Amino acid sequence: MKLSAAQEALARHAGFEDYHELKVVAQRSPTDPRLMLAVFGVRDFKDAIHEDDVFSELDQELEHMLSGAMAETNASEFSIGEYEVESATYEDATGVLKLLQTEVELIRRDCKWSLGEDGVSITSSETDADRDRRDEWKYMAQQQAAESEEHRPSMSMSMSMSMAQALANELKISLEDAELLADAEVTANTSDDGMIYS
Numbered sequence: 001m002k003l004s005a006a007q008e009a010l011a012r013h014a015g016f017e018d019y020h021e022l023k024v025v026a027q028r029s030p031t032d033p034r035l036m037l038a039v040f041g042v043r044d045f046k047d048a049i050h051e052d053d054v055f056s057e058l059d060q061e062l063e064h065m066l067s068g069a070m071a072e073t074n075a076s077e078f079s080i081g082e083y084e085v086e087s088a089t090y091e092d093a094t095g096v097l098k099l100l101q102t103e104v105e106l107i108r109r110d111c112k113w114s115l116g117e118d119g120v121s122i123t124s125s126e127t128d129a130d131r132d133r134r135d136e137w138k139y140m141a142q143q144q145a146a147e148s149e150e151h152r153p154s155m156s157m158s159m160s161m162s163m164a165q166a167l168a169n170e171l172k173i174s175l176e177d178a179e180l181l182a183d184a185e186v187t188a189n190t191s192d193d194g195m196i197y198s
Helices: 002-014 017-027 033-038 044-049 054-073 128-150 155-173 175-182
Strands: 087-091 094-098 104-109 112-120
Touching: 002 017, 017 033, 033 044, 044 054, 044 087, 044 094, 044 128, 054 112, 094 112, 128 175
Parallel strands: none
Antiparallel strands: 087 094, 094 104, 104 112
């Protein structure tokens, strides 16, 4: 097959009219979904985690990495729950795709995605026991707040009473007269040049 015929076949297979269009698009927009699909097998790098055997490799790698923690807690298994790839960067020089937030590195060889050499790093972990303990503390804090709210006089009333008591003491007036003043607006008396004198 001639080179020009191979180029045209490649371009049509990738969804382009001809090789010239493929070249122009590749120069202008290298992450065009048609090019991405032709070269990497995905339209968006974030989708690579779902390709080929990546997820089962990830599952096995995590089981290996977590085996010590599983033994310590007497756990029988783990599961990958919620995960989201926030961003993806592909390094042309090494051919490594870094999926950020999940801290997973993938590599594409022989038209197939797989975990890279440093495939996975665990940045944090949480056991069910940790989660249960946190939920229990949160519940207890809510209970204590509710109980203290029941046994405490209303905030505005207690503040009003303490303000009235303070006014009565300072101005040497009766508590009843001070209660009338307690809700009054406090304003500053200033001189013409802006100094506060009372």
